[in-house]
Amino acid sequence: MSEKKLAIIATKGTLDWAYPPFILASTAAALGYDVQIFFTFYGLQLLKKKLDVKVSPLGNPGMPMPMGMDKWFPVLGTAIPGMESIMTSMMKSKMKAKGVASLEDLRDICQESDIKMIACQMTVDLFDMNPNDFIDGIEYGGAATFFEFAGESDVNLFI
Amino acid sequence: MSAFDQELDASGLNCPLPILRAKKTLAGMTAGQVLHIIATDPGSVKDFEAFSKQTGNELMESKEDGGKFFFLIKKS
Numbered sequence: 001m002s003e004k005k006l007a008i009i010a011t012k013g014t015l016d017w018a019y020p021p022f023i024l025a026s027t028a029a030a031l032g033y034d035v036q037i038f039f040t041f042y043g044l045q046l047l048k049k050k051l052d053v054k055v056s057p058l059g060n061p062g063m064p065m066p067m068g069m070d071k072w073f074p075v076l077g078t079a080i081p082g083m084e085s086i087m088t089s090m091m092k093s094k095m096k097a098k099g100v101a102s103l104e105d106l107r108d109i110c111q112e113s114d115i116k117m118i119a120c121q122m123t124v125d126l127f128d129m130n131p132n133d134f135i136d137g138i139e140y141g142g143a144a145t146f147f148e149f150a151g152e153s154d155v156n157l158f159i
Numbered sequence: 160m161s162a163f164d165q166e167l168d169a170s171g172l173n174c175p176l177p178i179l180r181a182k183k184t185l186a187g188m189t190a191g192q193v194l195h196i197i198a199t200d201p202g203s204v205k206d207f208e209a210f211s212k213q214t215g216n217e218l219m220e221s222k223e224d225g226g227k228f229f230f231l232i233k234k235s
Contacts, residue, residue: 027175030182031213099173099200109179 006033007150008157013042015055015088015103020159021046022106028155029113036153037110038146040120043159044127047119047134051103054088066090111137118145161220161231163195164188170199170227177203178210181232185216188234193219196230203228 006028010021021043025035039047046053057063057078065087077083095102101109110117117138124131124140131140139145150156167184169177177198185194196207204221207230211218220231 023175026179030175030179031210099171099176101173101176101179 005153007153008037010043013045015053035115036149164192166195198228
């Protein structure tokens with residue numbers, strides 16, 4: 001079977017948006033794809049050794065709120081201090097209860113599956129990020145590095 | 160029930176974990192051996208069909224019984 005290729009650009013650094021890149025990458029690898037993920041801007045949060053990503057109800061009207069909270073706290077209420085932490089821990093416990101994999105587990109599977117993860121060098125410099133905070137086994141590169149693989153990929157996703 | 164060589168209980172796990180665990184288990188098996196998978200994720204029915212089509216591992220059986228899903232996959 002000829003090996004297909006999947007290239008993903010991960011640009012988001014929130015708990016909800018951290019899932020699509022890791023789910024699709026790990027599944028594609030299980031299906032025999034050769035996979036690369038290019039992490040840029042806020043997506044770099046997903047490469048931190050200690051994953052500390054949150055989900056925010058602020059500016060996110062599509063997010064289902066538990067216990068009718070959306071009725072008590074319309075729009076402005078979602079900006080109340082502490083709301084982000086509350087929603088994050090609620091979402092995490094919900095995920096656990098529903099048998100959804102943790103981000104850490106999915107990322108580990110991606111690494112075990114030899115998925116190449118590339119950190120955007122420009123963003124690392126821009127935000128003065130410390131490479132020591134990132135997990136081992138990643139590479140650094142720029143747009144041209146991404147296209148080297150993306151140009152010959154069967155599927156390209158911008159997330 | 161047909162005979163199988165290994166069993167994977169993916170009950171309670173959600174997408175994409177049943178597929179990922181199945182892939183990992185199949186990797187440790189030899190060609191021609193059969194893996195029996197138990198899952199509770201309703202999405203796994205279509206997903207194991209798709210997995211089998213794309214990886215060439217034959218989906219010999221797929222059935223539902225009492226809210227659980229059972230699959231037999233032969234490693235190619």
